[in-house]
Amino acid sequence: MVTPAPAVPAIQAWPPLAGPAAAVAPALLEWAARDDAAMPRLCLVTGGPGSGKSHLLAWLLAGSDSDPRTTVHATVPARGQIAETLAWEFGHQLGYGPLSADELLARVAADPRPLRFLLPDLHAAGRGPTDLPAARPQDAVERLVGPLLALPHVRAAVEVGALDLLPAEGALVLALGPHRFGPGTLPVPAQQQVYDPSGSTVGPAMPAPAGSAQPAAGTAPADEPGAEPGAPIDWRKASRRSREEALDTALAEGRAGELLKDPGFLLHGSLSAITATLADHRIPLPSRLRGVWQQAAPALSTPGLADSARAAILHLAALGADARLAELLRPLAETHRWTARWYRPSSRPTAAVLTAGPAQSVDRLVTVDATGRVRLHRVSDGELIGRVTADPRLRPVGLAAVTDTCALALDADGMLHPLLLGEESMAPGGVDYLALYHNGMTAAPSPADRLTALGAHRDRVVLADIAGTVHLWSLSALDAGPRTIRLHRSGVTATTCHVLPEVGVVLVVSAGLDGAVRLWDSATGAEMPVPVERRAAVPTAVTMAETAAGLLLAVAWSDRQLHVWQLSEGRMAPLSMLHPVDTLMLCADGTLVAGGRKGTCTLRLNLDQLWS
Known part of the structure; x- marks a missing residue:
C-alpha cells in the first residue's frame, strides 16, 4: 500500500527560523505547497520595519527546492526598482531574457507552467525624479505586478508595508509585529491574519505601520568618505552604497545631468536609478545618450556582469549612435572577453552568410533583409561594397554558402533556392538537385518534411526539418543520397556542419525548439548521448569554425545570451x-558576426581569455 504524501512538506526541511516570522512560517509553507482553488493565489506579508518580513520570504526561498510543490520560479527584490527593471529581472529568472513590461506579461500569459513568485519590498519600489510616476511603488503595481497577479496560473508572496498597496480582499495576509527584534531581545508576539482551511482567520488584521512610506530620494551622500569636496570620483573604487545612491543624491541637489554625463558613472552606477532618471526629458543631456542607454540597459541587467562586461555592452550600443562615447568606453571594453568592432542598427538581416572575397579571404558578408534585398558588406568594417540582383519574390530566412559565388537560400515555406552572388555566377548542379529533391518535385511532400534550417561547409550541406530530423549531403557524391538522423523531438531552429578532412569526419550541430543543442558525427553515425547544452530558452542560431583556440561552436539563444564552446575541452x-x-557566423580569426531584427554587429573574441 502506497502512503500518500502529506498535504504540506515537513517544515524541518527548511532552515530554523526565529522571531515573529516563526509564528507565521507554517501558514506560509502551507500556502506555498497548496495550489488548490481554496488557497488564495496571493499571499501578502506585512509588518513594521525590522519585523522580519523579508527574512520570512528568504526562509521560504532557502528551502523551496527541497520539494517540487514549493518551487519558486522567480524572486525579485523590488526595493529601488521600477517596472522596467523589475520586468528585466523577472525575464532573466524565467528564462525569457530581459523583456519590457508588456513583453513579459505576454510571455508569462503564454507560459504553460504554474508559476510561483516571491517579491520582497514592493512597498519600497520606485526610483527617479520624485514628481514622476516611476518614483512611487504604485506605478510598478499598476504597470507590472497587478497584471501579473491577474494571470490565473501565477501565485505570489509579496512583501508590503501596508495593505493598501495591493488589494488584500481574498488574499492570505501574514501580519508581523510593528517593532524591531534582534539578538538578545524578546520578539513581540506576531499579529496574524492567516488563511485557515476551515474558512476562519486567526488574529486581527494589523493596521498599516507608521512610517512605512518610501523615504524620499536623495538622502544618501554621493561622495566616498574622505573624498575632497568637488573632486572627481573613481567609480571603480567607490563603495557599493555610493554607486547605488549617488544619482538619488544628485537628483535632490539638481546635478543629475552632470553625473549622467560621466561615462564612469554609467559603467558603475545603479541600473534602475539611471534608467528612471533618463526617462525625465527635463534633464539636459547629450542627445544620443538616452538612445544608447535604452539599447544597452536590458543587457546590462544580466546578473553578475563584471565592469569590463558592462563597458563592452555600452561600447557596442554606442558604436551605433555615439562615436565619442564609444571611444571613451573603448579602453575598458577592450579588456573584456569580447569587443565590438562595428554595429549597424539599420542592417537588419533575415538571413546572412560569409563568403570568400576576390582575394579568397573570408571578408565578405552577404545579407538579405525582409524585402528581399541582397547586399554585400566588408566584414572588417561593415561597409557596403555591392548589391546582388535577385528574384524580388525570394524572402530567405536562411543562407548557406556552397561556393564563393553561390549560396543556397531557404524561404519561410521551407523551399530551397540557388542564390547567385555575381552577374556571371552559375549554380553548381548539385545545388539544383538538392532544391528539386527537398522541394518535393520528385516525391509527394509531407508537412513533417518542411525544412526549417540549413548550413554548409566545404562540399557538405546540412538541412533540417520541422520533425527534428537532419539530412547531411555531399555535393560531390549526390548519388549516395543524404545521411539522415532524427536528433530532436520538435522542430530544428538552426544547424551547421564542419568538415574535418584530416580524419574524414563531418561534425553536425543542430538546435531545436526543445531547447537542446546536439552534436552528431558522420564517422559513427550516432549522436552524442547527451546534448552539448540544454536550456529553458530556444537556440536561434549556431555556427562553427576552426580557430587558434581550436574548433569553436557559438550558439545564440532567445534570452539574448550567446554561448561560445571550445568543443575539445x-x-x-x-x-x-x-x-x-x-x-550568426564565426571566422577563423575569432571574429563573430551577429545579426537580427535590431541590427548587425561584429565582435572580436579575445581567445586568450575567453574561458578564463
Whole structure:
C-alpha cells in the first residue's frame, strides 16, 4: 500500500527560523505547497520595519527546492526598482531574457507552467525624479505586478508595508509585529491574519505601520568618505552604497545631468536609478545618450556582469549612435572577453552568410533583409561594397554558402533556392538537385518534411526539418543520397556542419525548439548521448569554425545570451548580447558576426581569455 504524501512538506526541511516570522512560517509553507482553488493565489506579508518580513520570504526561498510543490520560479527584490527593471529581472529568472513590461506579461500569459513568485519590498519600489510616476511603488503595481497577479496560473508572496498597496480582499495576509527584534531581545508576539482551511482567520488584521512610506530620494551622500569636496570620483573604487545612491543624491541637489554625463558613472552606477532618471526629458543631456542607454540597459541587467562586461555592452550600443562615447568606453571594453568592432542598427538581416572575397579571404558578408534585398558588406568594417540582383519574390530566412559565388537560400515555406552572388555566377548542379529533391518535385511532400534550417561547409550541406530530423549531403557524391538522423523531438531552429578532412569526419550541430543543442558525427553515425547544452530558452542560431583556440561552436539563444564552446575541452563562455540574434557566423580569426531584427554587429573574441 502506497502512503500518500502529506498535504504540506515537513517544515524541518527548511532552515530554523526565529522571531515573529516563526509564528507565521507554517501558514506560509502551507500556502506555498497548496495550489488548490481554496488557497488564495496571493499571499501578502506585512509588518513594521525590522519585523522580519523579508527574512520570512528568504526562509521560504532557502528551502523551496527541497520539494517540487514549493518551487519558486522567480524572486525579485523590488526595493529601488521600477517596472522596467523589475520586468528585466523577472525575464532573466524565467528564462525569457530581459523583456519590457508588456513583453513579459505576454510571455508569462503564454507560459504553460504554474508559476510561483516571491517579491520582497514592493512597498519600497520606485526610483527617479520624485514628481514622476516611476518614483512611487504604485506605478510598478499598476504597470507590472497587478497584471501579473491577474494571470490565473501565477501565485505570489509579496512583501508590503501596508495593505493598501495591493488589494488584500481574498488574499492570505501574514501580519508581523510593528517593532524591531534582534539578538538578545524578546520578539513581540506576531499579529496574524492567516488563511485557515476551515474558512476562519486567526488574529486581527494589523493596521498599516507608521512610517512605512518610501523615504524620499536623495538622502544618501554621493561622495566616498574622505573624498575632497568637488573632486572627481573613481567609480571603480567607490563603495557599493555610493554607486547605488549617488544619482538619488544628485537628483535632490539638481546635478543629475552632470553625473549622467560621466561615462564612469554609467559603467558603475545603479541600473534602475539611471534608467528612471533618463526617462525625465527635463534633464539636459547629450542627445544620443538616452538612445544608447535604452539599447544597452536590458543587457546590462544580466546578473553578475563584471565592469569590463558592462563597458563592452555600452561600447557596442554606442558604436551605433555615439562615436565619442564609444571611444571613451573603448579602453575598458577592450579588456573584456569580447569587443565590438562595428554595429549597424539599420542592417537588419533575415538571413546572412560569409563568403570568400576576390582575394579568397573570408571578408565578405552577404545579407538579405525582409524585402528581399541582397547586399554585400566588408566584414572588417561593415561597409557596403555591392548589391546582388535577385528574384524580388525570394524572402530567405536562411543562407548557406556552397561556393564563393553561390549560396543556397531557404524561404519561410521551407523551399530551397540557388542564390547567385555575381552577374556571371552559375549554380553548381548539385545545388539544383538538392532544391528539386527537398522541394518535393520528385516525391509527394509531407508537412513533417518542411525544412526549417540549413548550413554548409566545404562540399557538405546540412538541412533540417520541422520533425527534428537532419539530412547531411555531399555535393560531390549526390548519388549516395543524404545521411539522415532524427536528433530532436520538435522542430530544428538552426544547424551547421564542419568538415574535418584530416580524419574524414563531418561534425553536425543542430538546435531545436526543445531547447537542446546536439552534436552528431558522420564517422559513427550516432549522436552524442547527451546534448552539448540544454536550456529553458530556444537556440536561434549556431555556427562553427576552426580557430587558434581550436574548433569553436557559438550558439545564440532567445534570452539574448550567446554561448561560445571550445568543443575539445568542453568549456563554455557566456556572452550577453544587446538584442536577439537570428543569424550568426564565426571566422577563423575569432571574429563573430551577429545579426537580427535590431541590427548587425561584429565582435572580436579575445581567445586568450575567453574561458578564463
